[in-house]
Amino acid sequence: MxxxxxxxxxxxxxxxxxxxxxxxxxxxxxxxxxxxxxxxxxxxxxxxxxxxxxxxxxxxxxxxxxxxxxxxxxxxxxxxxxxxxxxxxxxPLEVIEKFRLEKELHQALKQDEFVLFYQPIVCTQNAKIVGFEALIRWQHPRRGWVTPIEFIPLAEETGLIQLIGDWVLRQACQQLEIWQEQFPLDSSLKMSVNLSTLQLSDPQLSLRVQQIVQQTHLNPKSLQLEITETAFLENSPIAIANLQNLKQQGVYLHIDDFGTGYSSLSRLQDWPIDVLKIDNSFVRTGKWNMIQAILMLAQSLNVEVIAEGVETEQDWVQLQQLGCPYLQGYLFSRPVDSQAATLLIAAEQLTCY
CATH class of the missing domain: 1.20.1280 (Monooxygenase)
Incomplete structure (x- = not known):
């Protein structure tokens, strides 16, 4: 035949x-x-x-x-x-471009095309930097800067998010270690790193976080992992176990983009969280009553609050009057590379003398 x-x-x-x-x-x-x-x-x-x-x-x-x-x-x-x-x-062109971008995404890690930018988180009362949020950028050789909005969903779809997430975590922890050695007066600086839903569902996540923290000689309390409210709502047994293990290690846990996922109070009480990050849309649209309600909720849960999207002096004054303890936004700094972030810390130390 x-x-x-x-x-x-x-x-x-x-x-x-x-x-x-x-x-x-x-x-x-x-x-x-x-x-x-x-x-x-x-x-x-x-x-x-x-x-x-x-x-x-x-x-x-x-x-x-x-x-x-x-x-x-x-x-x-x-x-x-x-x-x-x-x-x-x-x-169609968009389909061709997607497959091309996917292939190039595989090469980006090997060719060191990813870069971390850092946006400061400040104390509301005096604008003193208390930490940074690490934000990944892709310096594409053909397209220039590619935003995470474009390539992170593709990384999740292809499974590359695990490798990219590990790289971000390691780089951010290494940078914080450098800053804590370079600026002993700011040894309490913290680093926030975002986790995707897929990372949270990885059984090895908490172990890898522990290893990276140990290898970079950081106090686990210096590390703050940010998980979107949607990811919390979609939690699985593996994700819950990861959160509990991370909490036991001393790592701080943030709910990012809070206010967009319709969390119930009973579920919030069950999560091992330390900070609520108010979604920037609330500040941008001036929903001060909603922000006040979130602040009262956080107080009842005994957790801290960071308001994102602070862009004007009026935003700052309003949030200060409401009693929001920490702020983040363009008013204080856009996300900048490690060198520029280092200068921000150095300039702040000079004003202390």
Whole structure:
């Protein structure tokens, strides 16, 4: 019996005996030929990961994750092929750009294209810097600066968020260690790092955080991990265990963008949180009554509050009158690179003498 290969099938379509009726038929054929073997490979890889994850080295686990991510990419490509009516409309510019960006995202870590910027968090009473929030930026060789809004969802979709998240955490902790050594008077400085929902659902998260904190010689209380309110609401048993372990380590936990996720008071009481970060939309639109209500809620929960999006002197005065203890926003500084952030700390120390 003759075994028909993909090339044989495509040749048949191009032969005189079997004329091509439509380009959509080619799409269907390519999609089928791609998806069938790839799905089998993906299933085998998932089975291997499930059975061998505890015995594989970290390098082997990383290679397995890369293999799984690549099969998922190919399956998505086959789905695009199948859903397009004809080859010319196979890949609109935005689809082509997405796949191109995904490929480049894999290379960005290896080529040191990611950069951390830092935005200060200040005390409301005197605008003294009490910490920084680390914010990732991608210095793309072709497109220039790419914002997290564009590439973080793609990193989550492809599974790269774990690697990128670990890089951000390590870089931020290393930078804080440098600042604490360089400015002993500001040894109480804290560093805030954002976590995605996928990171929070990783069983190894709390262990990796502990290792990075130890390797950078930081006091765990210097590290503040920010999780969006939506991520808290979508918590899983693994996520809850991670939060509890992180809390036991001494790491501070923030609910970011608070006020947008419709949390219930009963659930808030169950979360091991230390700080509520009021979403910047409340300050931007002047919803002072809502902010006052959040401040009262925080007081009842015995947690601190940071108001984001402070851009004017009037915002500052209003939040000071409401009793909000900490602020963050363009009024004090935009996110800046490590050198500029170092100058902010140095300038503040000079004014203390």
């Amino acid at each position: 003759k075994i028909t290969s993909f090339s044989d099938s495509l040749a048949d379509y191009n032969s005189e005996e079997t004329p091509v009726q439509s380009l959509a038929e080619i799409n269907q054929l390519v999609s089928h030929e791609l998806r069938t073997p790839i799905t089998s490979i993906q299933a085998a890889l998932k089975l291997l990961k499930l059975e061998q994850i505890g015995t594989l080295s970290s390098k082997s686990q990383r290679l397995l994750e890369i293999a799984l991510n690549n099969t998922e990419r190919l399956i998505r490509l086959s789905q695009i092929l199948e859903n397009q009516p004809s080859l010319p409309s196979l890949a």
